[in-house]
Amino acid sequence: MSIFEKIGGEAAVNAAVDVFYRNVLMDERISHFFDSIDMASQHQKQKAFMTMAFGGPNHYTGADMRKAHAHMKLTEEHFTAVAENLVAALKELNVAQEHIDEIIAVCLSVKDDVLNVPPAA
Numbered sequence: 001m002s003i004f005e006k007i008g009g010e011a012a013v014n015a016a017v018d019v020f021y022r023n024v025l026m027d028e029r030i031s032h033f034f035d036s037i038d039m040a041s042q043h044q045k046q047k048a049f050m051t052m053a054f055g056g057p058n059h060y061t062g063a064d065m066r067k068a069h070a071h072m073k074l075t076e077e078h079f080t081a082v083a084e085n086l087v088a089a090l091k092e093l094n095v096a097q098e099h100i101d102e103i104i105a106v107c108l109s110v111k112d113d114v115l116n117v118p119p120a121a
Contacts, residue, residue, distance in 0.1 A: 002055025003102050007095055010051065017047045019089035029081040033072060053106050065113035074115050083107055 004013065021043060025031050034042070048060040062068060072078075083104060090100045112119075 003099060003106070004051060004054040004056030006099050006102075007054070007090075009056065012093070012095075013050050013054065013056070014047055015093055016086075016089050016095070017043055017050060019092055020086050021046070023085040023088055024082065027081055027085055030078055030085075033078075053110075054103065065110045066116060069114045070116055076115070079111055079115055 007013070007016075021034075021039065025034060025039075045060075045062045049062060052058040052060040086107065087100055087104065090103065095103075111117075
């Protein structure tokens, strides 16, 4: 069973993204990255990405993680802030800790791409 199915499918991902962005937009460490972003569009992209990343249907058409974040000059602190806000959203929605751990493992699998760490030679 995929993470997508374990947490409750589309409704759960949609709720998680909505709570996640509410948290992110209140977080002074990272909220400025979204000042000029169309948040309705961002919500839809994130919902499609998380659905795909968690093993649900793949309707994601956005850029890959490296390209999408290349211009942002993100740091470890930014990545940590995003992860903390995601965990807080999942806990608020009563997602089981074992599923949160699986979700964080997915996040960590794209960390180097998000932070634009050069690939190992």
